[in-house]
Amino acid sequence: MPKRLKRATDIALGINVFLFVIKAAVGYISNSIAVISEALNSLTDILSSIGIKYAVKLSREKPDSKHHFGHNAAQPLAAFILSVFAFVVGINIIEESIKRLINPEHIYTIPAVYVVLITTMIIKILLNRYQVNIGRMFNSPAVKAASVDSLNDVLASF
Numbered sequence: 001m002p003k004r005l006k007r008a009t010d011i012a013l014g015i016n017v018f019l020f021v022i023k024a025a026v027g028y029i030s031n032s033i034a035v036i037s038e039a040l041n042s043l044t045d046i047l048s049s050i051g052i053k054y055a056v057k058l059s060r061e062k063p064d065s066k067h068h069f070g071h072n073a074a075q076p077l078a079a080f081i082l083s084v085f086a087f088v089v090g091i092n093i094i095e096e097s098i099k100r101l102i103n104p105e106h107i108y109t110i111p112a113v114y115v116v117l118i119t120t121m122i123i124k125i126l127l128n129r130y131q132v133n134i135g136r137m138f139n140s141p142a143v144k145a146a147s148v149d150s151l152n153d154v155l156a157s158f
Contacts, residue, residue, distance in 0.1 A: 002060075005143070008134040009056055012146060013049040015127055016042055019120055026112045033100050035113055037093040038120065041153065044086045048149065051078045052142040059142075075142035117157050124153045 020042035027035035055078035061071045131147035134140070 002138060005056060005134060005138045005140065006053075008131065008143060009049065009053040012127060012131065012150075013046065013053060015123060016045040016049050019123065020046055022116050023120070026110070026116045030108045030110050030113050031105060032107050032113055033093075033097055035116065037096070038117070038157065040089055040093060041156065044082075044089050045149065045153070047085065048082045048146065051082050052146055054078070055142050056140060075140065079142055079145045121154050121157045124150045124157075128154070 020039055023035055023039035023042055026032075027039045052075075055074040058071045058074040063069060063071075128147050128150040131143050131150060135144035135147055
């Protein structure tokens with residue numbers, strides 16, 4: 001795997017771990033379903049980053065006796081599997097939101113909630129731009145899909 005492509009997948013993984021930790025902590029403290037769902041989204045981003053990292057590495061391998069045409073299908077297959085996982089997590093978030101609408105819980109409004117959400121938006125915009133450039137440079141469908149997910153994370157944080 002080219003160094004810049006590996007670095008891009010490592011950076012995305014590191015950012016997603018960082019965002020998960022701060023969102024989970026602030027979500028737990030504030031009892032905000034919005035921040036908790038953001039943390040769960042970051043958890044899916046971590047799993048996606050790991051899957052993309054593996055798929056990108058695998059797709060760069062040369063053809064062998066079992067895979068005469070190479071391993072190019074690894075990236076689209078990983079993207080599909082991860083999208084199904086994200087769908088299931090999304091359904092769980094909707095279910096929890098409905099439960100909280102029916103039986104509201106107290107939310108502790110703390111400034112850290114806003115700091116985390118604004119920080120997430122800024123970091124994900126920068127990550128999106130970086131992933132777009134790397135995705136184009138290496139013609140990587142998985143990294144291009146990750147860039148779209150990063151942009152969706154910005155929109156979801158509004």
